[in-house]
Amino acid sequence: MKIVLLGRPGAGKGTQGKRISETFNVPLLVMREILEAEIERGGDLGERIRGYMLEGKLVPDEIIFEVLRRELSSRDSFILDGFPRTIRQAEWLDKVLSSDGGLTAALYLEVDEINVLRRIMGRLRCKWCGRYYNVFFDPPEDIRRCECGGPLYQREDDRYEVIKKRLDVFNEETAPIIEYYERQGKLVRVDANENDIDAVWRRVKEAVEALTSHQ
Template sequence: MRIVLVGPPGAGKGTQAALLAQTLSIPHISTGDLFRANISQGTELGQKAQEYMRAGRLVPDEVTIGMAKDRMDQADAEGGFLLDGFPRNLAQAEALDGILKDEKLSLDAVLDLEVEEDEVVKRIAGRRMCRKDSSHIFHVEYSPSKESGVCDVCGGELYQREDDREDTVRKRLEVYHNETEPIIDYYKAQGLVTTLSALGAVADVTKRALAALGREDAAA
C-alpha cells in the first residue's frame, strides 16, 4: 500500500506512522529521517539542504522532493510505503503524483489525523524534557513526574523546549493551516482521504487507521 499520513503538529503522526508501517510491513518514510540520512551520508541533496539550513533558510521543495523520490526508489519501497511529513504543501503533492504516474503507480489512501487546536496546544505545551537525557519525556497533565521539575528516571531537571511553548505551537499550527491543510482538499478531490480522530489511546487510533485501510485483520 502507498499511504500519506497528514495531521497537525501534536496529532501523533510519528507514532502512528511507525506503528502502521510495521503492521503493514512497509517502510515509514519521514521528512526528518530523509534529511538526517542525506546529511549524514553527505549526498548531493544532503549538502544542498545543509547549506540552506545553516543559512537559516527554508529548504526548497525540489530538494525535499528529490530526497523523497530517491527513498521511494529503494528496493524496500517497491511494495509500498507510508509517507509522514511529505508532501507538506501543494507543490510537493503535485510532484508526488507526477513521480508515481511516471512509474504507473498511485496512492492508495490519505489518512488525515484530526485533533482540535486547543488539544494540540495542551499536548505540546505540556511536554517536559530531561536536560540530562532528552529521551526522558513527561507531560504536566498526561504523564507527570513524581516530583515537579525532576526526572523520575535520572533526577535531571525537566524543562520546556522553546519549540513547545504555546506561542510557538500556535505559530506552527498557523503554518500547517496555510501550507499543509490545502493538500487535504487536493486529495479529497481524488477520493483518497479518510479523516480519523486522533484522540484516545494510541492503540485505538491505530485500529481506526487500519479499519480505514480495510486492514482490520492486521490489528490482531
C-alpha cells in the same frame, strides 16, 4: 500500498507511522530523515541541503523532489511522513506516481488545535533521565521534580510561540492538501484526539486494513 500521513504537529504521525510500518511491513519514509541521510552521504546535493538547514531555511522543492524521486523509484510500497506539505508538492507526487498506480490514500490524523496545544505545551522533561511528563494527562507528583529526583523543564520547541507558528503553517499550507485529497476521494480521516495512543492505533489499524483489503 502507498500512503501519505497528514496531521497537525503533535497528532502522533511519528508513532502511528511506525506502527503501521511494523504491522503491515511497509517501509516508513520520514522526509526529514531522508534529507539527513542525503547529508550523511556527502556529495553536492547533500552539501546544499546542509547549507539550507544551517541557515534555518526551508530546503527548496527542486532539491526535495530530486532526493525523493530517487527514494520512491525503488519502492512499490511506502508510508510517507513529512511530505507533501503544500499543494505543489502534492501535485508533484501525483505526477511521479501516476505511471505506477498512484497513491493509495492520504491518512489524516485529525486532532483539534486545543489538544495539540495541551499535548505539546503541557510536556515536561526530566533533565537527568529524559522522561517526559504532561501536566494535563500524566502529571508528576511534584511539578518541579521527576520521580528520579531530576529537575523538570519545558523544551524550547514546546513553547507557545513556537508551536503556534507551526500550527499556523499547517493551517495555511498543509490544510488545503486535505481538501485536495478529499476531492480525489483518497482522504481517510482518523480521529486522533484521544490521548491514549493504543486507542488511536486501533482506529488507524482498522483504516489501513480497509485499504489493503480493497487492493
